[in-house]
Amino acid sequence: MQREVDVIVVGGGPVGENAADRARAAGLEVVLVERELVGGECSYWACIPSKTLLRSAAALRAVQRVGGAREAVTGGLDVPAVLARRDYWVSDWSDQGGADWLESIGIGLERGHGRLDGARRVVVERTGGGEIVYLARHAVVVATGSDPVVPPIAGLAEARPWTSREATSVTEPPARLAIIGGGVVAVEMATAYAGFGTEVMVLARSGLLGGMEPFAGEAVAAGLRGLGASVRLGVQPTLVERRESGEVVITLDDGGSITADEVLVATGRKPRTERLGLETIGLEPGGWVDVDDTMLVTGAAGNDDRPWLYAVGDLNHRALLTHQGKYQARAAGDLIAARALGRPEQTNPWGAHVATADHSAVPQVVFAEPEAVSVGLTVAAAERAGLHVRAADVAFSSVSGAGILADDYEGRARLVVDEERGTVVGATFVGQDVAELLQSATIAIVGEVPIDRLWHAVPAFPTMSEVWLRLLEALGRPAAKDASEPESEEAA
Template sequence: MTEKLFDVVIIGAGPVGENVADRVVQGGLTAAIVEHELVGGECSYWACMPTKALLRDAAALRAARALPAAGRTVTGDLDPATVLARRDRFASNWSESGQVEWLNHAGINLVRGHGRITGTRTVTVTQTDGTTTTVQARHAVVIATGSSAHVPPIRGLADVAPWTSREAAAVQNIPTRLAIIGGGVVGSEMATAFSALGSQVTLVSQSRLLPGVEPFASDQVATALRTAGVSLHLDVEVTEAHRDSGAVYLALSDGATVEADEVLVATGRTPKTKDLGLDHVGLTPGDWLRVDDALAVVDDGGDRVGDGWLYAAGDVNKRVLLTHHGKYQGRALGDAIAVRARGEEPDLSPWGRHAVTADERAATQVIFTDPEVAAVGLSAEAAAAAGRNIRVVDYDLGAVAGAALHADDYRGQARMVVDADRNILIGFTAVGPDVAELLQAATIAIAGEVPVDRLWHAVPAYPTISEIWLRLLETDRGSSAVKDSGRADQSG
């Protein structure tokens, strides 16, 4: 056994752990990251990057076909092998060498093996050959192990060797028939990708599609998937699964049966906390980690573990299960740990330098389906459930000149949710082709708590899709200056 001492020890070398370590080192401290898989984590190899690479070619092809002249120049369908080859490049061919090189350049120490908490500020790392290293932290231990796919206890499902998001993201052969269990983000995006790559896709969801977004966005994505040939079974459950002669059969609660070559389970995430030694600090292994506003791990009573030396960032604390928000937490936490090490107090006031206020008030998400869904802040339903006095303003994106120029027969919708008492934006959702780039403007308005009256003076360029902001504001005011009559405005 060997022993090592650092200022901060981080368990998990995904984007969240890397951001914590980077900020700690920039703050003048030493940091070690413990990792037993690929440095770079889920996002780099099995989620964000490879899945979006799977989707991008199909999106570009649809964009070209939405214009008459460009569409005539496009012949044939996507070549799956070429799409997968580009995906491989964005997954670095599942090589971590570039990520390890970055750690070295940043001055971050890498400790190989599986890390477990074995005492106060102490992590024991077990290598594949069974040897162990004890890593001690002077100031803090941070858990940034993320989450993994949840496989529900459906009778027979484990026996059919189902895919999870990892197998889908790293697929080498496109199945002729793919069944997807789950209608959330992963299920909807993979239905979009695999149908474009030639699979006959069937999706089964126990709720409506994309239950976390505004219903109008869910409906437009469902319509588009059906148009693309995806068979949707919504508001039903899979009750049993079995494999026979190579095919997978799913029995549904409405009496129907789905037959496929492979089945992808996309029913949510579970925390990677089962084997971290949480019992040594009075916590239950396998649970999501509860944290306070400083991201310090707390027990069921809300008290910090020990004297507050244990932190959790990213998926594992279940605040927002999105990579970019995990990285945001990592940046704030790394800076705060460095501040505390200097004997100072971090700024945890709302929107303060070390706060993670955006997790609750301005969480952002893009769903890369066809059409895209972009959302930030609260939905109308969530705002009403929270007791907020709100105004809901909707507008047809297809009636905006920039959208009409962007694609023939452009279909989309945008919604802003306004806090009527403070007259500030607290939620925004858009659905339509290429709406992702609208999101940052809404995020700035929400995070900056910009009064709606001030937004009138943020003049959108004409003719762009961003003109939707003017139309939403006019609708909110009840303006009759412009009459679109369901067509793209041509007045400028």
Template sequence: MNDTSRAYDVVVVGAGPAGENVADRTSAAGLTSVIVENELLGGECSFWACEPSKALLRPVVARADARRVPGLRRAVQGPLDVPAVFAHRDKMAAYWKDDDQVDWLESVSVDLVRGHGRLDGPRQVVVETGSGDTIRLTARHAVCVATGTVTAFPDLPGLDTVRPWTNRDATAARHVPDRLAVVGGGVVAVEMATAFQALGSQVTMLVRGTKGILNRMEPFAGEMVTEALREAGAELRFGTSVTGVVRENGAGSPVRITLDDGQSLVADEILFATGRAPHTQDIGLETVGLNPGSWLEVDDSFRVTDVPDGWLYAVGDVNHRALMTHQGKYQARIAGPLIAARAKDEPLDDGRWGAHAPTADSAAVPQVVFCEPEVTSVGLTTQEAERAGRRVDVVDYDIGRLAGAVQYADGYSGKARVLIDTDRNTIVGVTFVGPGTQELLYSATVAITSEMPVDRLWHAVPAFPTISEVWLRILETYRDRAAR
């Protein structure tokens, strides 16, 4: 082995949270591991998504909560301190330096090669370093791709000349545009619209579909967030597509946006949050018989299904199972020990909820939208349950009726929905909308993954007066309905 040719048990391409966890878990199991990264260790989540976006949103939500508390309203009527918000955002993004991540990687005995990694046939990864060197890495047991996703742009002529914002530009912004157009209605679009409207932008959301925002969640979630955004001053247009964009006076000038109905509007910046595409365009997929730019379809052991001999794995967003950081890390915590077990010819624990089974990717995926009001969900929605042929009772409750909610904020507005599988008497889906509901999500996740019978949940007593008392009220509603 020399500087230009090295062999490891496992080669991981991509050092976001998923890739880091695969490398950590395989190393902890006694395998030699190396990770390849062309950008910052920690990936999108640490520097351009989860961490900086929530730093932007936290003061927005905290101010909204405070304004509902008697005795605090007058103290929080002024505008947000934008430089202070940005300074906190910078701190949470570690000032876009990955020194701590590098130190951690060394502490868990994982090697690092910085550069652009590409597959080069079975078990081979070639890395072009920033200094122009080429390093060939050979994997004895597995190569794991964890390269994540990039912004999916629509096919619009001249879009690149406009230099539109992506999530990276929004979360790392150095100024607040007077007018911000947000194209899309998903999580990124909603969160950034919430943040920048509160920071001082006049936000216009352009949503192609007619079903509203957050349309993969329960309909009432999008409806409640739409109402809150409009009350905050944002404009939301549904059933609207962008057909053209141009900066008429060159770089730095406003963007003129043409819509499919012939109308136009002008914004200082335009953010495209129209979905994600797999970051696989230039990682050598063609050398192992796959199409560049494609999602990597995997089985339940995270092996890429269309590659023979089972040496290629994919975890995190790139496999399209669940595009969330915590799910990518969950997959990695399963894939790492699984790769090690196969390397050592040990038996797999791959039954339902087994140590080597990603059951939660289909049964209990938790999600929080950090907007105002907060939206949290785990498991199935009503529509998903219907499509799957599951017989469920839908139990709704007005969270604002709780004593804990009234204590939390005057005029609290929120809603809970729980889906109960009538055949098994277990909870299979939960959605909460309202201030402070993100802290209810783990209890919902535990209820689903433990498959706890509803009868036993009666004995999980919520403290009074807290918002968690919603669990008791949901069960009472379900009981009273059954008694009629």
């Protein structure tokens, strides 16, 4: 069977859905190919279930930090109720709602594994058997996401380790959980399971949250220990054995060992491109896919003469975050529609059809204990980029809104400022409920708002946003210029 449509989207997670939606909204005929569940990893095994598992214990801890409220709490966390709430949010792993939504907006759904077979050609191995070939009049968008990496540690694969999927879909938490890794998945799942009462052991060969400012990882390590978790840094497993009893014994490179009921591997991700058919269009299979700022795949056969192949989301390796993938998909979907319909292309920096913010303003929230959020560049990253920067650091103890939010509130905020341009290029907040501060920092960076102008963005009192005033005070107002003096030799 063979069928021709305007746009083919391979991958039905939130990123693929956004690309398909944008193209369809412009009037193009779109088919979406998905081999598992419409809604993808984020909806069923990542963002949604993980944050749902984390929320109940976080809310309980928040109540316990407020005098007058903590006295009313007489019981502990109801773990079965938490798991039931998670089941509700993942629709009991049914994607009927997603499929119905696609039908309601006129997007065709093809269930099966899609692979490229030359330019503008996608072969779908249907879930129910048989194949169908789709030909794209205008574009193919690949949004197949990524999978967890299981490192080559002796015995690890044979020990049947958990990945993020097993961790977020658990039906009964284990008594003991070992976690290999120190990134976002590792610390969030450590926080969630410690909240359940599981004995958690985190094994990280370096610090936690290495992509953030160092103080963020340090605070999260302290927070996990405060929840009763063990956090061991600077160690690596050398051998993993699943015993007949079901226990997992992990031997470490320092000569020690630990025993757990389950082991979660959270050491990174790899692209789902091994069976994508990249070799049929001149690209190497199995690796990350290179794109330009319009998400057009570089090096693909025919893409230079008549653009047709786009890659959005994890597999282009620009920012492995659902919200950034959706941002890329919106830009790509709109550009595909513009090119198909002969409309003007907006591919200038910050234009509607490019993902400029992927380079300078990627926001991220780690729902750990405490929350750690960041956007833009760290001090180290800014210096590596050749910027002359200055950092301002403030403790949240100086913010009235923080003290009202929780007794003895602990947290820290940092702004990274480009001295030459006088604008914010990075921000990090660590503490309870700091996630809601992130968008203001993102806007400041994307908008390149001058520090002088930020002084006039008055934070309401007494709220957490007052930290912005404290940060500006730490930076200090720039010295006033003498209007009688020339600013440069040219002015003179």
